[in-house]
Amino acid sequence: MDDQRQSQPQIQITVDHAPTKDAAQPHCEPLTIIIRRSSSLILTKFHAGHFRISLSLCSQVLLWKTLGEPTNDAHAFRRVLSMLPSTAFVFLWSLALFTLLSQSLVYTLRCLFRFEMVKNEFFNHVGVNYLFAPWISWLLLLQSSRFIVPSTISYQVLWFASVIPIVVLDIKIYGQWFTKGPRLLSTMANPASQLSVIGNFAAARAAAQMGWRECALCMFSLGITHYLVLFVTLYQRLSGSSGLPVMLRPVFFLFIATPSIASLAWESISGNFDVSSKMLFFLSLFLFMSLVCRPALFKRSMRKFNVAWWAYPFPLTVLAVASTKYAQEVRGGRAHGLMLLLSLLSVLVSLALLIITALTSNIYVLTSHKLASSPVQTPNPPGIPR
Template sequence: MDQAMTQVFYVTRFTSFIQRLFSYYVKTEFLHNVGVNYLFAPWISWLLLLQSAPFIAPKTFPYLVLWWVFVIPLVVLDVKIYGQWFTKGKKFLPTVANPTSQLSVIGNLVGAQAAAYMGWQETSIFLFSLGIVHYLVLFVTLYQRFSGGIQLPRMLSPVFFLYFAAPSVASLAWESIAGAFDIASKMLFFLSLFLFTSLVFRPNLFKRSMRKFNVAWWAYSFPLTVLALASTEYAQEVKGSIAHILMLLLLAISVLVLPGLMVFTLFNTKMLLSDNDPIVNLLNHLPRVV
């Protein structure tokens, strides 16, 4: 009896410790102007998995329940982040805006796409509008490069690829809402293609970050994937040789990047631990504005 009580005691203490540790890291991320944007990443991933899951069809009850489970945290984070943009004064957004801020936009757009698959037209338009309007505000803010804003370390320069990830996701989301890859989707795709080209022709921006592998390299994967997906929809709509060549090129790049990142990560697994992750140390030294 005493042994059983002792085991229960230690299990309870261990569970409490894990809970406090998890709460500490989540709170630290939540209060960090760069880290808070990465809180969108799990919900974005799960929404994408929900859309691609072969065993959960849209318009079914499990799909509906999971959609709500994944979207509600996104909306809560939206209220926190966008609310600060509104209420903290005109200098707040130029100070805290950085390329990772676009993850909040991507979260809304992915949620809109998932809602469109269920036939929830009004909900999908609501989330799309929420994402695209704040993307315009964020895009203009980042474009002007206000002085005094957060300057990301060179090691985090791969997150600049998020510049073309947002319009790529927007083009796919609008296609799901409109039912066709129409002019609006093409405009968003062309914007993402232009931003991708602009970054490719500026290798010096990524030179220092590419000297040694770090977890930030994974920021290349998702933007390239959604850009390639948008190019496939564009090629199917246009049915031209140039569009198909562009599609094959982007698909090849996307396919090659993913296994390459997996191999590099496999040989650098120690970086996945927070104590050995240089990204964590860099973020801890960035200024906080709460």
């Protein structure tokens, strides 16, 4: 038996390790995984609060348009601003438009692929208010445009496209306040709720510029009524009511923006910066001084950069625009000095946040790229949609 086994030929199996298509496929997988992971991360992290950036940029464009408008004011500062080159304004307007279009596209994709997150944001008492921000941004960008005249059909179509979502959100929020009583308002109201009122005032100002006085009065009356209710509620809110997180405390600056844009809206409706507009402007100026004198309120929220920091430029810019209208009406040295101070403060804060955001975004992108390009242990890592 042993001789027979030894006499049998032995067969040796050799496995060829030549590369195949399946073996070469893992070299292409990391790039696909990086793209999928990055897109999923962007849609997950991006929320309506990021529209603070476009809101601030669009209001900054409105400020520069207001400062550069020809006027009969003999003050030297206004004469210098009226001679600014139009190229700078076109660049700033294009930057604001590009930012708003990009954010609108990303949030549209979020609505398609992360609908549950959008739904949770809609039913959140803080997040729902930022759904007004993109439409307010479009209205401000429309008012600051030098290419679309208010009397054209395109201006009217864009106005309707921006106002209809605002009215729908108004019905949702104000309807809850009206049907569920003051207990709901006292517990759910927060400084971010003023964005709903700001949307009405922005729509009223754009309607007044088109000559639609009745529509402007309708939107203004809707905004001023709920602003009074909201203002009193926030002043005497219950001690046990739900407040804002510490990192969202910059939203308190919206107290400045609401009366400021209300004064601009009434100025467009009445035709001049009359007593009512001045009263609203003085109220916003008083609220601005009240917040500036309390820096400890924002100390903890300023320890680490957050997109909530973009809540500062928009109120400051709208206040600066109102001060410009006030200086045109009063034509005094103190009024022009106040306009210069607020305008410079608004520009510096916006520029500083642009630089900080750009630097922070670059660091974040590099870190995410290193994490995404690390070796992957599983073919389909968790968190990536199949």
